[in-house]
Every structure is written in structure tokens, then in C-alpha cells.
Amino acid sequence: xxxxxxxSLANHLNTSRGEFVKSLLMIRDxxxxxxxxxxxxxxxxxxxxxxxxxxFDESQLAAAGRLVEAQEKFSTSAEAVCDLTIxxxxxxxxxxxIFKGQLEMSEAQTNQLKVIxxxxxxxxxxxxxxxxxxxxxxxxxxxxxxxxxxYFGSGTAGLxxxx
Numbered sequence: 471x472x473x474x475x476x477x478s479l480a481n482h483l484n485t486s487r488g489e490f491v492k493s494l495l496m497i498r499d500x501x502x503x504x505x506x507x508x509x510x511x512x513x514x515x516x517x518x519x520x521x522x523x524x525x526f527d528e529s530q531l532a533a534a535g536r537l538v539e540a541q542e543k544f545s546t547s548a549e550a551v552c553d554l555t556i557x558x559x560x561x562x563x564x565x566x567x568i569f570k571g572q573l574e575m576s577e578a579q580t581n582q583l584k585v586i587x588x589x590x591x592x593x594x595x596x597x598x599x600x601x602x603x604x605x606x607x608x609x610x611x612x613x614x615x616x617x618x619x620x621y622f623g624s625g626t627a628g629l630x631x632x633x
Contacts, residue, residue, distance in 0.1 A: 473580060476573055483569065487562045494555040503546040508541045 515534065 473576065476576060480569055481575055484566060487566060490562070498552050498555055505545055505548055508544065510537065512541060515542065532610060576590050 515537075
């Protein structure tokens with residue numbers, strides 16, 4: 471992936487995370503409102519039950535008890551959903567921080583590679599100069615070898631030294 475694709479992906483993940491968090495916050499608000507409504511209903515029912523308690527039979531009282539128990543379980547579940555939402559939001563934020571760190575590292579590596587690429591023209595100039603100097607030296611050595619051959623000869627036709 472190139473840098474532009476990574477940035478696009480990071481922006482998309484950040485936007486998605488933001489939308490996800492907004493939706494979870496909306497769900498939390500709805501659950502809190504529902505919990506408040508249940509509490510209001512429970513208070514109203516407590517008042518009604520105090521006034522007409524003698525008119526309820528055992529099945530109605532059992533149903534009211536089950537309703538209270540269900541409300542308590544719902545409240546516990548709603549709190550667990552809120553806690554889960556917060557934990558998930560923290561996890562997404564941690565992943566976002568890790569991804570930002572990777573992007574920063576990628577940008578640093580890109581900058582280092584740019585510096586290396588900027589050094590190539592200087593390297594090629596030095597390499598070209600070194601090759602030219604080597605070729606000039608080789609030509610001079612060839613000329614020297616020819617002079618030595620002209621003075622002393624080459625092979626068996628030249629001067630032979632007895633030791």
C-alpha cells in the first residue's frame with residue numbers, strides 16, 4: 471500500500487469508528503431513557519399498589535413481582551451494554567493509536583528513502599568520475615607497458631637475462 475492509500479484507509483477507519491461510537495452512544499441514551507421510563511412506571515405502580523392493594527389477587531401480585539424482577543434484569547443488562555460500549559470504544563481508540571503509529575513510521579521510512587534517492591545523483595557522478603580516472607590510469611599503464619616492450623622486447627625476441 472502506498473502512503474495515500476494508507477491515509478485514505480486511516481480516514482475511513484476513523485470515520486467508521488466515529489459513526490460506530492455515535493450509534494453506541496445513541497443506544498446508551500435510548501436504554502437510559504427506557505430505564506427512566508421503567509422507573510417512572512414502577513413509581514406510579516407503587517403508588518397505585520398502595521391505594522388498591524387489597525383489590526389484587528395473588529396472580530396479579532406475582533405478575534407485578536415478575537415485572538419488577540424483569541426491570542432489574544433489564545437495568546443490569548443495560549448497564550452491561552453501556553460498559554461494553556465504553557470498553558469497545560477504548561479498544562477502537564487503542565487500535566486507532568496503533569494505526570497512527572504505523573503511519574508515522576511509514577512516513578519516516580518514506581522520508582529516509584527520499585534522502586537516499588536524493589543521494590543517487592551524487593553517487594552516480596562520483597562513480598562516473600572514478601570510472602573515467604580508472605580508464606585514464608589504464609591507458610597510461612598500457613602506454614608504459616608498450617614502452618617497456620619497445621625497450622626490452624616481448625616474449626623470446628627481447629632481452630634475456632641470465633641469472
